[in-house]
Amino acid sequence: MNLETDDLIERLATRHKPIRRLPPPRKRALYWLLIALCGVAAVVVLMSPRDDLAAKLTDTRFLIEELAALATAVAAAFSAFCLIVPGHSRAVALLPAPPLVIWLGSLGHGCWQAWLSFGDEAWRLSPEWVCLPAIAVVGAIPALTMVAMLQKGAPIAPRMTVMLGALAAAALGNVGLRLFHPQDASLMVLVWQFGSVALLSLLAGWGGRQVLAWRHVGNA
Amino acid sequence: MTDGNSQRLTDLMRSSQDGDGKAYLELLRAITPMLRATARRQLPVYNRQDMEDVVQDILMSLHAARATYDPERPFIPWLMGIARNRIADAVRRYARQAAHEQVVEIVPETFFDPGANMSAEVYRDPEALRRAIDGLPHQQRRAMELLKLREMSLKEAAAVSGTSVGALKIAVHRAVGTLREVLSKGT
Structure with a gap:
């Protein structure tokens, strides 16, 4: 055996102490969800829920979109926590796809219905850039909690992991946003809200190697 | 890798997580030849010292990430997940260095004076x-x-x-x- 490697092994074994195992991904996803929901609820209360919230909670389309976004967040969080455990299949990254498709499908169906009712008028899009920072703010606590929890794992696929983590936080941010921001036109929601979620996730994934690296492991 | 050997490594890792230093030492010694063979297979152009650096990287990464191992799951896929990741990092580092290095016979003069x-x-x-x-x-x-x-x-x-x-x-x-x-x- 190479002497330096032998020396390293001796040192690692000498410094070794009992460690606390990371809980399984499903448990970590649940812990994250509890903290994240508290953060989102606090922002919704601070911003005051929309006046027509009681009516919206009986609107099937609104409920489908909110539940699909919530399911996307939970699935993405679970996938991200799986990916930081070495040996897990990367196919788990596809788990958020079904709820994402339902969410997108509902928005697409809404756009189609609007076009049937209002014709070309339904494609009129007004600027609503505020959605991007609003989703980032509502999703801030979920995002920070996610980063802290991900840094306890191994950065096996950092970009994919951070993108999924950001998708979880932004999707939950969007769930919160719709509870106080009265924007329901499907095209507007699709472009400004879903678009913001997608953009934030992609941007975060792009910087994944800066967020998750081997130097963070064991320090977080 | 036989099932018995794989089970032995899983048991050693479980004991290591509980703080058994001797089991950890035995585990690291047992997996090092395996890691060396994996690195050699995937990095055939590396010299002996570069290869040893990669093996050490894998051992240190294993040490840092040992809390992520779930004793209910098999040990070898967990270990190989780390090994493949560190080997891929080494390949990227090697490619980056190679892309920025240019072999020249005469080093060009940098200043006129x-x-x-x-x-x-x-x-x-x-x-x-x-x-x-x-x-x-x-x-x-x-x-x-x-x-x-x-x-x-x-x-x-x-x-x-x-x-x-x-x-x-x-x-x-x-x-x-x-x-x-x-x-x-x-x-």
């Missing part, structure tokens, strides 16, 4: 630099080797050298000062 080239030439003299590094006190030389030549992180270098991160920082700072002084005296 010969005097202006003096210090640059001295620092580019690998032999003088090697002699200067050899002349450093042991601790400073070790810190330079781990942090600057092998590009380890402070945490990794601290694990290898058995000193604290703070002591390493001081040793490197002093080593750089000593080298600057020695090399400038030589001009």
